[in-house]
Each structure stands twice: as structure tokens, then as C-alpha cells.
Amino acid sequence: MSPSPLLRIFGLSKNFGGVQAINDLSMELVEGELLGLIGPNGSGKTTAVNLITGFVKPTEGEITFRDRDITGWAPYKIVRLGIARTFQMVKPFYQLPAYKNMIIPLYSPRVKQMTGGKYGDRDAKALDLLEEVGFERDAFVAYKAASALPQGYLKRLELAKAIALNPDLMILDELFSGLSLAEVASIVPIIEKLRQEGKTIIMIEHRLKELFRIADRIVVLNFGEKIAEGTSDEVMESDAVKKAYLGAEA
Amino acid sequence: MLANTLVYGFVNSVILVLVALGFNLTFGISGVANFAYGAVYILGALLCWTFFNSVGLPYVLAIMLAVIITAIAGALMYRFVLLRIRGMVLSEVIATFGIGLALLELFKYLGFIGFEYSLPVFIDTSIDIGQVVIDMQRIFIVIIGIVMAGFLWFFTHHTRTGLRFRGIAQDERTALSLGINTDRVAMLSVSFGAAYAAIAAIVILPLGTINVEQGYSVLINALAVCIVGGLGSTGGVVLASFLIGYGQTFTVTYLESHWVMLVPLIAILAILVVKPSGLYGEQKELEERI
């Protein structure tokens, strides 16, 4: 018997006043897996994430996490169960230093739960977490105001905020977009390390090369529907995917 | 008795529709909650009164001038105040509230209170509907209320400017990228809202006198209707107006006239408990910005 999936999505649909952003999407995710979610712009990837994390309520369908039905739950409750996400559009608190940006996730009841009722010294914890994602401690980058940081660091900050919550499932929405090759190369090891720690991860990416190297399985969305699923090779061979990416005539 | 209540309740409801339309229009399109709305309403009425009584223009001309000038005043308010603070809700709220307060208290200070400040009715007769006697002015109110609501619908569905209105109402950034001058449209929406307020004032106020305190009541009523109906929804405004309007009329007739004010309050509290976003509202804070 195969282990029961960590996350199960069944028949999920979302309709934004006429726009069918997600249409009858079903998929499963087992513990420890890294799933790549790809698809052209506007294919509904972010909406799928919003549905899983409760920021948007589905029109139809069901989402279960560890066999618990979480459909329609408030986002903060879902986070407390152990699903954390990053946002595609990073919006840190620009006036605050980077490490102060970490205070809010560290204030989370989830953190309190995990540490047995204690929050501990949040500032120190924040600096540790930031170092983990590549804020060089010697250069005092963590003390700089978020407004003074380049995009690469803001994305890392976003990642650190998700890591702070110590989630079981992490959903990274276009973490690499807008970053240089070097920056991407420096973040990939962080993600590999997270996997070794046993985290289950969903990555949404346009950078297929980097994604395919680390993903176990790929799901392709187009116009809100799942058009292919499998290993990266299987997916790239699929006609439907070629058509979606290269246009109708391909 | 019942027929009377039904007819007068209808008129009362249309009055509420008239009062709330302009506020709702401005908000629905540009997202500006114009807390100076009550002051604009009184401004329209006072302008009309001045043109008619002090300047001595014919009534029709006075009305048209008053409406136009009020609309211009709305546009100026947008151009010189709101434009600079666009998008900052805190500043928008405080500035419009400040303008409204300053205007109303200024009118009060200048002494626009008293019996002589009243607008004439359009035609001074009354007619019978069944056993109910009703004066012509109330008939006008109903007709104009329906025309204005109808015009609003026609305008936003079938004219270029109107379609632009709806464009920015749905998504300002996208509208901007489609070459719509969103600032101009937002200005027009404030100006339109002001014109609607002036028309409402000129039609409704002949029933009584122009009392500056009414600026506050009008704002209260407009807000109450919008809260109950759901901000930005014309259908909601109409439905909420009829609920509150009939509620008030029945209260006056069958209970105590003192309790009229309780009706909108109870309506608000009830709606906040049952469906906070209003009857037709979908103003959930979070989801709309994802």
C-alpha cells in the first residue's frame, strides 16, 4: 500500500467572474517530494497556490492536507497546519531592516507551537535564518533597510520568511524570476538542503532548466487545466506541452 | 391607510435612492469615498436658491446653473485636493471629511438657516392615485429618481465615457495600460457624483427648507444605504433604499415617529451581523487584491 499523500487536490475549480482560472484540477503530493508546477503566463499557477493556501476560496473541489479537509479554511489556519508559501510579487516592509522583516513570521503561533510554547529571542533567530539563506553576517546585510536591498536579497528574504515557519510543505511561487544566473545558482543549494531536511516542496518556475535538475515530478498547467504530468523528460515529450509552449502550430 | 403608506413609502425609498446614488457612483468608479457628499448636496441647493432668489434667474436656468457649478466644484475638489493624495485611503478620507465639515460649518456660520431658504416646488398641484392624494413634487421625485438611475445604467453600459468608467472601476492599472486617462475618469466620477447630489437636493428639498444640518443627515443616509446595500453596487443601493425607506414609513405610521432613526441603525447592525459586506456587496478585503 502506498503511503497516503501529504496533499491531495480533487476536482478543484476557480472562476473569477467569467475567467476560468483553474478548471477541474486534481493532483497528489507525497511526503518529501519536489513537485514542479509549470505553465505559460496566466495559466493559473498562482491561483492554484492561492487556493491551496486559502487566500482564494475555490468555486468547486476539495483540498486535503494530511487527510484533513482544508478547503475554504482561512490562510492563517492553513499556515498553522504547516503549509508556507512565498509570494511571486515580494512586498517586504521596506522601511524596516531585513531582519526586522523576519519578526512577523517569527511571531507566528506556528513558531510558538514548534518551540514548545516559547518564542525565544526573535532578533537572534531572525539573523540565523537570514544567514542560512545567504545574508552574509560579516557584511551586515541583514541590518540594511529592505528598501536598500537588491531583488536577489528580497527573494531570499521571502524564502527565509517561509522557512521561519518551519513548514512541512513549502510552495515557492516563481522564486527565481527576475534573478541573475549567479543568484539562481546560489539559491539552488538552499532548496536542496531543505529537501534533505525532508521538506515537501512545490516550485513554480519559468526557468525550466534549473527546475528540471531538482524536481522529482512536473505538472503542467494551461488555461487552468492540467495538460501533462510526469518526470521532466516525459513532460517535455508530451505533445500538449509543446503545443502550449510553442503555440498552436507546433 | 395602507395604500397611503405604500405610496409614501415608495416616495421615501426613491428619495433614499436619489440621495445615495451619487455617493455610490463616485465610490464605485474611482474608489473615493466622498465624505464631503452632504456638503455638496447643500451646496447644490444653496446655489440654486441664490440664482433663483438673489440673482432672479428663471427657475429652470437656476437649476441648470446650480447643477453645472456643483459638478465643476466636484471636479475642482478632485483636481486640487484628491489628485495629490490619490490612492492613500487615509488622506482621502481625512481630506474629503475636512472639506465637507468646513463647507457645512461655513454655511451654518454664514447663517443659511431659516424658513426663507427654501426652494419652490416645480408645479404646485396634487393628484389622486386611487384614494391617495399626492402632491406633484413627490411625483417628480419618483420620476426623476427612476430617470437618474436609468440614465446611470444607460451611461455606464452604452457610452464611451461610461464604459471607461466601468473600465477603471474594475481594474485601474489595466485601464491605464489600455490608454484610459484614469485621472480624468476619476475626476469625472467625482464631478458626476456631485451633479447627482445637486439634482437630488433640488428635487427633494422643495418638500421642506434648506437646512444645513441636512448635510449631515444626507451623508448618514447615503452611507447607511451604501453599507446595507453593499458599496459600489447600484442594485444594492436600490434594494437597500426600499428596505430602509419602507421600514421608516411603516415605523412612522404604525409605531412611533421618533423611532425613524432606529430603522437605518438596526438595518446596519443587522447587516453587519448577517452579511457584513452588504446585500449585494463583495468587498472582502483580502481576496480582491490577490
Add this chain to the structure above:
Amino acid sequence: MKRRRERIDRGIKARSGDLFALCSWREMLYLSTPRLLPIIGLLVLSFALSVYWQRVLLSVSVFALLAISWDILAQTGMISLGQALFFGTGAYLAGIMNHYWGWPPVVTIPLATFFGGLLCTGFLVPVLRLRGIYFSMVTLIIPLMLVRIIEATRIFGGTEGISGLAPLPSRWMELYLVIAALLATLFGFRRLMSSDFGLVLKGINDNDRSVMNAGINIYWFKTQSLFIASSVGAFAGAFMTHIYLFVGMPVFALDYSILPIAAAVVGGIGTFAGSVLGAFILVPLSEILRGLGGLRIVFYGVFLVLFTVAIPEGIFHYIQRKYHQVERWVEVEK
């Protein structure tokens, strides 16, 4: 040749940034002056003023409390247009407890503070889930409606109000109670907002999605902020009831809504000290302009518009900047 203004932190600001400030009197003075100023200022004023101006100081403090309460709401993203709701609720509760049940001010003021806060929070909680503008709308109209309802239904003395309420033991007691409350709120709130809890509140105002995404229930935090703010407002009301020895419809008047906003806006939003400063400017000003009657409110309105459009940061930020930074013009090569 172009010029631009350059702002540099004063040396002393940098020097007094950490523990070493304790090594030098100058640095310690630099740090403590802004904090001691309101304390000493209020104490000196309380002695130096005539009885009439002591009364004015009382109402300055009350309006400062209302402005601070407005400010904390604004920092959590709730724009109240009806501080009168908090003030009036507290005032009526204290009046009712004193008049109908004969409880003394020692009991009524704390109880009215607590239950006033609870009542107002209960009223407004459903609105918190909606867009910010609903909060402004509801807070604006509820006090205006309550006035009409008291007038119409003649409850709690109707238009006459309730008079003959118990006074506080002495004039000094009155003054020091409200001064103590003001200082406690001022420093307490500044402390609160610079704590991690305050950071969460500000975060909600800035980007609620991100706060929500940290597993934090933003509505619960907003509710707490609302309760804190409305309790402060209710305290101001309850206190004033025992000063005027009367409670009636005027406690829901627009003055109590508009003046606090004006004070916060003129003084500077987001610092609490700005709110106090604003109250210290506007309330005496309005005492001096008493002869103008209704025109005073016109001025507040104009102030509100002018400051929000032209000087949105307010006076306090300006002073703060001058205190901490030197400015000079530097030439910029074209």
C-alpha cells in the same frame, strides 16, 4: 549649478545610539530631554496655570488621549471618523453607573473604560473583515445616529441628559489623574508600537497578506488594537463625565471626532507624540477662537485638508528631524 539639501545625523545621535551613551552627561541629556520634556512640562503647567487655563489643560489632555487612540487605530489601518463613539460610550456608561446605581467615580471610571472598550469593539468587529473604508463609514454614522436615537426615544435623560453626577475628590486629583493617564498612554503606546506586537500591527496596515501568510490571525490583532484604542477613548469620556458632572447628547458631537483627527494630522500621524503636540496646539487655539463659534470647526476642516495635502508628515516629524539631523545645502554637478 543645482543644489540639493543634504541631511546628516548629528554626531550626538550616533554617539548616543548604544550603551555608551551612559558614559556622558551630554549624551544622556540628549536622549532624555525629549522624554522628560512632556513630563516636566505637564507638571510645571499644572502648577503655573490659572484655574481657567487648568481647565483648558484638562481638555487638552482629554483630546490628546482621543488623538492617541485615533493614531493607534490609524497605524493598524483603521481610519476612525467617530472618536465620539468611544468618548460618548464611556461618558454615558460612567453617567449611568453613577446616576442610576450610585457608584462613585473610583468605580465608574475604570468600569466605563473597560466595558466602553468592550462595547465599542463589539459594535465594530464585524466591520474589520471589510475594506478599510467601511470602518470609516460606520464609525462616522453610528455616533450621529445615537444622538438622534437618544433624542427620539428619550432614554438616559433624553435631550436633558443626566446631571448632578458625582465629582472627583479635588481639582488637583482631576488634573493629575488625566495627566498621569496621558503620560502613561503616550509612553506605553510608543513602547507597544516599537515592540514586536506593534510591528505586527503596523505590518497589517502595510501588507496584510504577508502577515496572514505568517499564520497570524490579522482580525484578532485588529480587534486587540481596536479594544485598546476604544478603551482609551472611553476613559476620556468617563473622565469628562465626572468633570462636567453631566452627561448628555453633546458627548456624541462631531467635535470629539474631528478635533482628535485634526490634532493627530497636524501633529503628525504615527508617533503619538505628534498627537499630543497637535492637541496642545489646537485646543488652546480653539479656546482663544471661542468667540468665532462655529467658525472654529471650519478652521479644523481647513487644517485637515491643508495638512493632509501639503504637510502630510505633520509638525512632530519636522521637529524630530531638526533634533536628530543637521541640514545643509550641497551643490550637485550637472
